[in-house]
Amino acid sequence: MSGYIQNFLKFRPLLNELVSRDIKIKYRRSVLGVLWTLLNPLFMMLILSFVFSNLFKFNIDNFPLYVLSGQVIFNFFSESTTNAMSAIIGSSSLIKKIYVPKYLFVISRVVSSFINLLAAFTALLAVMIFTRAELHWTMLLVPIPLVLLVVFSTGVGLFLSAITVQFRDVMHLYGVFTTALMYLTPVIYPLSLLPDTVKFIVMLNPLTNYLSMFRDVMLNNNLPSLLGVVVGLVEAIIVMVIGLYVFYKKQDTFILNL
Amino acid sequence: MEQKTVIKAENVSMCFTLASEKFDNFKDYVIKMIKKQVSYDEFWALSDVSFEVKQGDSLGLIGLNGSGKSTMLKTIAGVLKPTKGTVVIDGTVAPLIELGAGFDADLTAEENVYLNGALLGYDRKQMEAAYQDIVEFSELQEFMHTPVKNFSSGMVSRLAFAIATIGTPDILICDEVLSVGDFHFQEKCEQRIQRMIDAGTTILFVSHSIQQVKKICNKIVWLDHGHVKMQGDAEAVCEQYSHS
Numbered sequence: 001m002s003g004y005i006q007n008f009l010k011f012r013p014l015l016n017e018l019v020s021r022d023i024k025i026k027y028r029r030s031v032l033g034v035l036w037t038l039l040n041p042l043f044m045m046l047i048l049s050f051v052f053s054n055l056f057k058f059n060i061d062n063f064p065l066y067v068l069s070g071q072v073i074f075n076f077f078s079e080s081t082t083n084a085m086s087a088i089i090g091s092s093s094l095i096k097k098i099y100v101p102k103y104l105f106v107i108s109r110v111v112s113s114f115i116n117l118l119a120a121f122t123a124l125l126a127v128m129i130f131t132r133a134e135l136h137w138t139m140l141l142v143p144i145p146l147v148l149l150v151v152f153s154t155g156v157g158l159f160l161s162a163i164t165v166q167f168r169d170v171m172h173l174y175g176v177f178t179t180a181l182m183y184l185t186p187v188i189y190p191l192s193l194l195p196d197t198v199k200f201i202v203m204l205n206p207l208t209n210y211l212s213m214f215r216d217v218m219l220n221n222n223l224p225s226l227l228g229v230v231v232g233l234v235e236a237i238i239v240m241v242i243g244l245y246v247f248y249k250k251q252d253t254f255i256l257n258l
Numbered sequence: 259m260e261q262k263t264v265i266k267a268e269n270v271s272m273c274f275t276l277a278s279e280k281f282d283n284f285k286d287y288v289i290k291m292i293k294k295q296v297s298y299d300e301f302w303a304l305s306d307v308s309f310e311v312k313q314g315d316s317l318g319l320i321g322l323n324g325s326g327k328s329t330m331l332k333t334i335a336g337v338l339k340p341t342k343g344t345v346v347i348d349g350t351v352a353p354l355i356e357l358g359a360g361f362d363a364d365l366t367a368e369e370n371v372y373l374n375g376a377l378l379g380y381d382r383k384q385m386e387a388a389y390q391d392i393v394e395f396s397e398l399q400e401f402m403h404t405p406v407k408n409f410s411s412g413m414v415s416r417l418a419f420a421i422a423t424i425g426t427p428d429i430l431i432c433d434e435v436l437s438v439g440d441f442h443f444q445e446k447c448e449q450r451i452q453r454m455i456d457a458g459t460t461i462l463f464v465s466h467s468i469q470q471v472k473k474i475c476n477k478i479v480w481l482d483h484g485h486v487k488m489q490g491d492a493e494a495v496c497e498q499y500s501h502s
Contacts, residue, residue, distance in 0.1 A: 013381035017373045025364050097359040099336035099351075100377060167284045252339045256274065 011101055018108035023115060037119035038126075041071055045127070052188060060190055062133055062219075065124070069218055070187030072120045073145075073211045077153050078178045080113035084157025085164050085174060092258040102251050106161050110154050117146075124218070136221040144224060145213040151236040152206060158243030162250040165257050185211060206235045261312040262348065264429060264460050265334060269343035272304040272329050272484075303329040304340070304484045311477070313428075316461035318475035318492065320468070320499055325481040327464045331433050334462065349428025349460075352378060354419070356433070363407035367398060367417060370406050374421045388424040395446070396420040416443060423450055426457050433464045448474070472496055 027033040048071075049064040060066050087105040088095065095102060128135065164170045185207045194202060202208055209232050216222040304326045311317050319327045332338040333345050335353040360377045361370050371392055375385035393399055396416040406414065423430070432451070451474060455461055465471050471478065471492070478495040480488040488495050 010379045011376070014376035014379075016382075017376040021362055021365060021369070021373060024369070025362070028364060093359055094377070095337075097337065097356050098353045098377060167287070169284045255338060 007101055011104060014100065015104055015108055015111070018104065019111045019115070022108065022112040026112075034119065037116045038123045041068060041075065041120045041123050042127070044071055048188060058190055058193065062131060065127060065131065065133055065219055066190075066215070067188060068124050068127055069215050070185070070211060072117065072124055073149065073214050074182060074185055074187050074207065075120065076113055076117040076149065077156075077207055078182070079116065080110045080150075080153045081156045081160060082174065082178065083109040083113060084154075085160040085171060087157070088161045088165050088254055089168075089258065096255055096258060102254065103158065103247060106157050106247075107154065110150065110157055113153075114150060128218075133219070134221070136217075138217040138221055138223060141217045141224065142214065144229060145210050145217070145232070148213075148229075148232045148236045149207075149210045151240050152210070152232075155236070155239035155241070155243035158247040159239075162243075162247045162254075165250070165254050181205070181207070184208075187211070206232070206239075209235070261314060263310050264313050264348045265309075265311040265317075265462070266346045267310070267330075267334070267343070268308050268346075270304055270307045270330070270333060270340045270345060271302060271342040272326075272333060272338060273341040274301045274303055275299070302484055304333075304481075306343075307479075307481070307484070307486050308343075309479050309486070309489055311460055311462070313460055314455070314458050315477050316455055316463060316475045318471040318478045319462065319464045319481060320466075320471060320478060320495075321481035321487075324483075326484040327481055328433055330481065331431050331462060331464060334429075335431055347429065350379070351429045351431060352422055352425075352427035354422045354430065354432045359418075361406050361414065361418070364405055366403050366405050367409070368402045370417070371421055374418070375424075378422065380425070384425070392417070392420040392424060395450075412440070412443075419447055423454065426454060426459055429460045429462065430454060431462045434466070468496055468500060 023034070027036065030036060032039065045064050045068040048067045052058060052067070053063050084106045087109045088102060091105045094100065095105075127133075160170060160174065184202055184205050186202060191199060191202065191208075191212075209228055213224040213228055213232065216224050307326070307330060309317075319330060321327050329338065331353075333340050334347065335351060336347075337353075360374045362373060365373065371389060372382060372385050375388070376382075380388075393402060396413075396419070398413060398417060401409070401413065406417075409417070430451070448470075451461060455474075461474065463471060463475055475492050478489065478492050478499075479486060480495055480499055488498055
């Protein structure tokens with residue numbers, strides 16, 4: 001175990017470099033640069049709230065905030081896992097040639113997505129202030145859902161990246177899966193709108209739990225329910241353990257399949 | 259004084275399974291699994307290779323193409339895990355396996371210096387200290403802010419060599435790297451390697467140029483189809499090798 005930790009410490013600078021590379025490459029040659037991480041969710045919010053407050057009428061006050069908060073959480077999950085999935089394949093030229101702890105490539109993708117999440121979060125705060133939404137003290141608890149979400153996404157990312165090396169089909173399938181998942185997460189619609197059977201399925205989705213925790217502390221001035229936190233924690237840990245296990249078991253065969 | 263053993267390879271065997279058909283997709287795999295048609299051909303790139311390298315030695319690996327030289331180096335570098343046997347390493351390893359493997363084409367040379375350094379396990383401070391030396395050695399002063407994708411292959415390998423040989427690693431692995439660049443640069447590289455040997459670095463060297471091997475190494479392992487054909491002092495093995 002101490003060997004693993006030592007190894008991680010030795011390669012910690014690499015994590016910084018990989019993350020800063022991801023961010024640099026993403027915004028190289030764009031005039032607005034990092035500002036895009038802020039602008040993108042704002043534009044999406046404008047479109048969605050325009051569409052949904054005119055076409056369908058949901059009974060939610062401050063719908064833009066509702067949509068934006070849903071997007072912040074869901075986009076992080078889908079972005080981090082999608083990027084993590086291709087982390088190993090994308091670094092194949094490196095992995096074939098020098099020894100580097102391979103999980104670092106996955107972690108670096110999740111961390112870069114987390115930086116995007118922080119930018120989107122800033123956008124959310126800006127909209128809250130702009131629309132004069134009340135700012136509550138419960139907001140200080142926002143690290144709880146975020147940390148759980150990051151652990152959960154890292155687990156999923158590790159699992160996907162290991163599986164994708166062997167079966168590239170996963171890459172194509174996952175795009176469809178995330179689209180389906182988006183509709184199974186109350187990003188746009190309120191939970192109360194659903195008939196009971198569908199609601200049951202949506203409640204089974206771990207993201208629903210993280211998202212409602214996030215909305216509770218950010219928008220609704222509610223403390224997250226203890227049950228919600230415990231269930232979220234257990235789900236995150238289970239997924240993380242599965243991800244680590246699969247990754248660990250598969251990592252020596254990566255080089256043969258790349 | 260007894261020199262300490264820095265690399266100890268014991269009965270290393272490496273087996274690659276060449277699937278007679280390659281599955282990239284799940285459907286095929288499942289169908290073949292059910293029909294029990296998943297068959298593999300085995301290919302032993304290395305079988306039962308054992309040798310030891312003492313500190314300060316420079317070991318040359320020679321052999322024809324496909325004799326397992328690079329596979330051996332990869333197992334020592336930790337990229338491959340041997341199927342059987344063990345490789346025990348005592349010290350830090352700086353791999354020079356394929357120059358420029360760690361570069362990101364879109365980043366500038368300067369950014370790549372830090373990225374590559376981190377891949378070798380150096381932090382930013384250490385790289386900042388070594389930066390000037392890297393620039394001077396690679397003679398790329400004017401190009402440090404150019405993206406690497408615009409570099410010629412000679413420039414890439416100069417930069418990569420300069421980065422990989424900063425500091426004094428305990429073990430330096432060179433796989434055919436001195437064949438790059440013009441002769442002026444090759445000479446510079448050889449000098450640098452010589453200086454590292456003098457400083458006590460153990461060198462593992464692979465090359466097809468028997469002259470280079472003779473010049474740099476004092477011990478040689480001759481591989482042939484994954485078996486050790488001969489090992490011992492450089493002179494004796496080279497003699498045999500050039501007569502085969």
